[in-house]
Amino acid sequence: MSLVNFTAREITCKIVYYGPGRSGKTTNLHYVYGRVPESRRGRMVSLATQTDRTLFFDFLPIDLGQISGFTTRFQLYTVPGQVYYNATRRLVLQGADGVVFVADSQARQLDENIESLQNLQANLLDHGVDIRGMPLVLQYNKQDLPRELILTSADLDDALNFRSLPSFPADALHGVGVFETLKSISEQVLKRLSQGTTA
Amino acid sequence: MTTALNPKFTFDSFVVGAANRLAVTAARTVVENPGSAYNPLFIYSGSGLGKTHLLMAIGSQAKKVAPGFNIEYLTLDEYVEAFHAAIAAGQGDAFRRRFQNVDVLLVDDVQFLTGRAEMQTELLRLTEVLQGTGHQIVLTCDRPPGEIAALDERLISRFSGGLVVDMGVPDYETRVAILRRKAEERGAAFQPGVLETVAGADFVNVRELMGALNRLIAYQAVNETPINAEAAKQVLGLASVAAATGGGSADEFAQFVSDVTVTVGKAVEAWRSRVAEAILRWEGEGYRTHRLEALLERDAPAAVDEAITSFVKDVERLKALETEVAALDPQAAGQSIFRDPEHMPEAEEAAARVREGAGPPPAPSPAFPLAQFAAGASNQMAMSAVAAVLAQPGKKYNPLLLVGRSGLGKTHLLNAVGLELAQRRGAIVACLSTQDFVDELIAAIDGNRMDWWRARYRRATALLLDDIHLLAGKERTQEELFNLFNLFLDQERQLVFTAPTPPGAFQGIEPRIASRLGSGLVAELTEPDRDVRRGVAERLLVQLHQPTEAALLDYLADRPVDSVRALTTLVQRVVGAATAKEQPLSAGLAREELEGQAPVGERRRTSGFRTSGIVVSSAGGVRSREKMVWDWPEPSDRVLEESR
Secondary structure: OOOEEOOOOEEEEEEEEEOOOOOOHHHHHHHHHHHOOHHHEOOOEEEEOOOOOEEEEEEEEEEEEEEOOEEEEEEEEEOOOOHHHHHHHHHHHOOOOEEEEEEEOEHHHHHHHHHHHHHHHHHHHHOOOOHHHOOEEEEEEOOOOOHHHEOOHHHHHHHHOOOOOOEEEOEOOOOEOHHHHHHHHHHHHHHHHHHOOOO | OOOOOOOOOOOOOOOOOOOOHHHHHHHHHHHHOOOOOOOOEEEEEOOOOOHHHHHHHHHHHHHHHOOOOOEEEEEHHHHHHHHHHHHHOOOHHHHHHHHHOOOEEEEEOHHHHOOOHHHHHHHHHHHHHHHHOOOEEEEEEOOOHHHOOOOOHHHHHHHHHOEEEEEOOOOHHHHHHHHHHHHHHOOOOOOOOHHHHHHHOOOOOHHHHHHHHHHHHHHHHHHOOOOOHHHHHHHOOHHHHHHHHOOOOOOHHHHHHHHHHHHHHHHHHHHHHHHHHHHHHHHHOOOOOHHHHHHHHOOOOOOHHHHHHHHHHHHHHHHHHHHHHHHHOHHHHOOHHHHOHHHHHHHHHHHHHHHOOOOOOOOOOOOOOHHHOOOOHHHHHHHHHHHHHHHOOOOOOOOEEEEOOOOOOHHHHHHHHHHHHHOOOOOOEEEEEHHHHHHHHHHHHHOOOHHHHHHHHHOOOEEEEEOHHHHOOOHHHHHHHHHHHHHHHHOOOEEEEEEOOOHHHOOOOOHHHHHHHOOOEEEEOOOOOHHHHHHHHHHHHHHOOOOOOHHHHHHHHHOOOOOHHHHHHHHHHHHHHHHHHOOOOOHHHHHHHHHOOOHHHHHHHHHHHOOOOOOEOOOOOEOOOOOHHHHOOOHHHHHHHHHO
16 A cells, blocks of 8 residues: 555555554544544544454544645554454554554563564564564553553563664553654654655 | 735745745745636635735735736735625625736635625636636635535635645744744844744744744843743743643644644655655746656655756756747747757757747748749740759859849749759758848847847858849848848859849949849840740649640730730630630630620730730720729729729
């Protein structure tokens, strides 16, 4: 999928929120949804199970309007976190311009985080994409939980962020770090404009 | 009623950044090509981002470029007010006329059209009229046309039909630039870091930014101490704002959009946008921009700026060429070759051609081939002179002057020589009537392009002028011809002229020209002899698709005519008679037509009448009116003719 169409003067960014189940990917999208003026956002499509778990995926289109003469659109997706929905995850990843990895900061979830990150790498590889070439930022969600339950950003960086990617502590429920994360991934994605199109 | 343009709002005082560069480029293009580039130009942006400034800048610049332009700037509210006042005063038509004669119409804040159906209709009509007459319209709004509530669909499509551009919130660097410039304008100096602090703060538009700057200027003036960055933060209440943003302010999305704008600005604007801008600008001026478009197709072209610079250089060169060419030959200037930087060598060549004498000088007419010139004893001398000239152009008889009465075929022979000479390799034959030669010279003097005119004829390898006696009294032409004459003689290039009399009898022509005219060979053409007459008659009949039986040709050749032209008239007459009677042309028919049933009258008419082609019919009326004024022998007959 082409990120930027110079003929039609359009920029379209597909950003996928990835991470283990219950790490807060949909919460991120909900917060963004709440901040976008009604005229600028499409309907948020959320296919959830009865217990509010993402069954298929969430999709939030945002229209940023004209930027430097380009009609700019962001498409935010989440993947279902549960392990057994891998086919869906792979499908959603297809054509992604950037990935936000939402990690669960709870100490007991560390293995799930690592596993999910490895799963991301594998799924990208299935699409022929090297994770090192994909714009990626990490978000350490649930930092508002009691200190004794969570790992600090530094700990999580040690455990997950061995490539020194941008990482953000966040409290997606209250919006802390949500836009910082989105801004960071957008910058990375848009920087590729100068290099032409995405892989 | 109309707001005066604020002289402070010019392009020069407008700080251009990534967020508004497109709009400024479009605005400049519109000023340079009003009514043709983008019409209408629709600029939208949030409040306080410079719409009004840009609109007034267009007005000021347009006034500078074309002082005669009728430029109206007004806000939509003023327009509505003016309309209502006009309607109340019963002056609706005058109101419409006033706006229909505007060259550049600038309307601010058109978002207030919402819910004003009658104004929308009025504006739609005005837009149509102005567009139809090629007058420029520029509109500003705080949102795109499609988002103006309750706006007529037709207006939306009209507004969107030209160019719709937006201006975003300026990025940090632009904000700093704006602050620096405004501080400088106000004569205020700040410690380093102060303006950067202000620029880094969260002001949603330039107007608020200006407000902050004003507060700092006022604070500094009151306290008489230079303010530092920390103090500036406190004065502006930024410290507390920064603390509050942590929890997520309501305008996170706006901030996000602004950040993305900066990023896109850095990434796209970095080079693609500069290219896109150049395309926009030069396309607007009518230049082909394939070269720049090709840059956009590539992933990471090297030396983008050099490419743009070289493109601009080429365009400047084209402009210079076109200006130069326009001065020499206005018609040649319109060529598309001067609008295509892809074909610089061709453009240079075209310009060089124009410079050197452009389109070649007038060529001989192909209607007079030498093969159709009937030769005989009467023009034997001229024919042998022509043969000598054609064998050795410029060497043997130079100049050749063909002398003879009107209608003997001088023009034919002159053009025939020209045609023969033109067949040589590299030959450029100038062959025209002296009258045209004089007219061209006058036009060249008028257009201040004498050099071009001279160059044009100096390139010619042969110069043939018909009716050279018409030079009489044309002193400047004689002067120019004298120079050409010498040049042609020196370089052994052929000169051929025609005149009704030998040069000795010329009146009003300088002796130095007259003597030169006679210095080559003066060949006289006399009344056509029988052979010539027969030949001419045969040629004419063939041309008119008539039978050429010997009896007919002999009969026609025996007619006592004194010029080829008279014979031509005669032949046309008998052919016309045959066609009218629907009979094949024969000697008998010709005799009947020419001698008719009044052979007595025929004899009387022999000398004066035969060239005129006039014949008195049996009914006594005049059947042909050709040449009647000049050749009419009897004044009483002339009165009869005029009263008809």
